Amino acid sequence: MSESANESGWISAAEFHRAPDVSAWRVMGTGPQAVFTATSIVHAASLVAPVVAAAERFGVLPDVDVRPEGVVVRIPDRTFEGIPAAAPGFAAAVSIAAAELGLIPTPELAKSIQLYVAQHSQTDTRPFFLAALGYDELGDTDAVDPVRCGPQLAFNPIAGDIQGRGRSHLDVYVPADEAQARVDAAIAAGGRLVDDSRAPDWWTLASPDNHGVDIAAWPDVDG
CATH class of the missing domain: 3.10.180.10 (2,3-Dihydroxybiphenyl 1,2-Dioxygenase, domain 1)
Known part of the structure; x- marks a missing residue:
């Protein structure tokens, strides 16, 4: 994390992308977003508990959209000040959990x-x-x-x-x-x-x- 991010609490998209284990994520107009495809709604919903745990751990307030085709996780931009400095850690934790659950990262579906x-x-x-x-x-x-x-x-x-x-x-x-x-x-x-x-x-x-x-x-x- 850069010194400016530590001082401001916000980072840029470029700083977010340079963080480890966030390759599944893209930064959209409403903030960072990841899409993980699933085999069923139960499979997709299995990521909800890890998302909640990561949100508590990193102090991030995500949006989670569960569908039979997969799950979308967003870090919504509520302020226009940038991406929360804690976002890369949260995103990495979610990506690791998704991989363990067999959910497939599909960044081309992000929008x-x-x-x-x-x-x-x-x-x-x-x-x-x-x-x-x-x-x-x-x-x-x-x-x-x-x-x-x-x-x-x-x-x-x-x-x-x-x-x-x-x-x-x-x-x-x-x-x-x-x-x-x-x-x-x-x-x-x-x-x-x-x-x-x-x-x-x-x-x-x-x-x-x-x-x-x-x-x-x-x-x-x-x-």
């Missing part, structure tokens, strides 16, 4: 989805979405499902745009080593590349009827 709500620079639409979706404020510009089941929302003004017209799009966060393949697949499925000037951080795509999607890998390589 998070954010709805990017574009709005006129003189309009604040966040209160409407908070009320309509039952979401909570996150930072100064975002909104989040209180139990983090629904997609996160980001609200960003577009200066000089036409008031009364929305220009929202989806941000799809994927592992950095999966991003180009996801872009290629979307284009092959009828999409078009709108802008790759910020690649490999993100690519802006459009569907055949011009709905916007950003394929974003930057959280997985940031810092």
Whole structure:
């Protein structure tokens, strides 16, 4: 762990990835995430107790999603300050437990989805979405499902745009080593590349009827 991490309590994605035994994990828009495939829901659920034990040991507050196909473990970003310095230890403990249980790490399935709500620079639409979706404020510009089941929302003004017209799009966060393949697949499925000037951080795509999607890998390589 770096001296800066010890002082601040937070680390970057690059510092997280340099830690031992975290190769199954990727850093998505909502924080570090690992997916382990299973043979049944009972098999997937067998990881819950080790996750809870690791959470208690390292002081991390994870989200655990158990499905018949596998289990997803997330270290949610609740503050925008970075990844908790204790996250690598927690992630390593979970990965070791998963291996002992015969759960298969499948990092290519990791992802998070954010709805990017574009709005006129003189309009604040966040209160409407908070009320309509039952979401909570996150930072100064975002909104989040209180139990983090629904997609996160980001609200960003577009200066000089036409008031009364929305220009929202989806941000799809994927592992950095999966991003180009996801872009290629979307284009092959009828999409078009709108802008790759910020690649490999993100690519802006459009569907055949011009709905916007950003394929974003930057959280997985940031810092």
